[in-house]
Amino acid sequence: MDSDTIHAKIIDFDNADDLNICMATETDIDGIIKVASSVGNSKKNHKQGFLMDNYLRDKEKYVSKFKNDIDNSKLFYVIKKRDHVLGFLLAYTKDQWLKSEPKWIFDTNWKDDFNKKALKKFVILEKIAVRSGLTGRGLGSELFKKFKEKSLNLGIKNMFSETILSPKPNFASMEFAMKQRYKLAGIRYENFEDKLFTTIVYHKKLSK
């Protein structure tokens, strides 16, 4: 199993040795849905951060989506304290991403000085979430570190990530992007459940 004990700067946990990051498996799905629905529901808290979907609605749909992601993504991680899922990160390779968003490259308004060579081979951080009430303790950063290492091991040096700017800005996600030193690469407009969304597209050159 791809699992690491975390000895890093997780603060405020009684025993950080209980924490570990591993690839998501089917037994984690319930915990993943609990985390996702704690920050992805009808209330979109822009300070705490939020996921676009409402995971409290149509749970079965998300169970089958995550099951599919477990089967197909090489970059689907959970951070756990013993058996409890506290957060997760899901990323796609370029091929996987363009299968679900075939027009993404053309629909994004790239910044004039953005070097499009980065689009040749990349990973996209599709979703990262930490259970509501446990954010700001370093869990997201640990997940990101693991994702970065694995992407580099796969020979991928470019990553993208998206953050919603409107109708409601996701401040936690923007701050997280700043912390990880993402660079603004473009802006995308997207229709989601009959609403127009404006999304920041970030790029980061991955290195050790």
Ligand SMILES: CC(C)(COP(=O)(O)OP(=O)(O)OC[C@H]1O[C@@H](n2cnc3c(N)ncnc32)[C@H](O)[C@@H]1OP(=O)(O)O)[C@@H](O)C(=O)NCCC(=O)NCCS
């Ligand atoms: C975005 C998210 C995954 C970050 O995880 P996290 O465990 O809180 O992140 P960390 O504790 O490692 O913090 C890293 C940095 O992120 C920023 N950050 C995280 N949460 C924040 C918040 N609520 N408000 C402002 N900044 C925040 C800070 O810059 C922080 O650095 P600092 O601790 O030096 O101030 C988490 O806030 C979350 O799950 N939010 C809800 C879902 C979401 O918005 N996902 C992103 C869109 S897919």
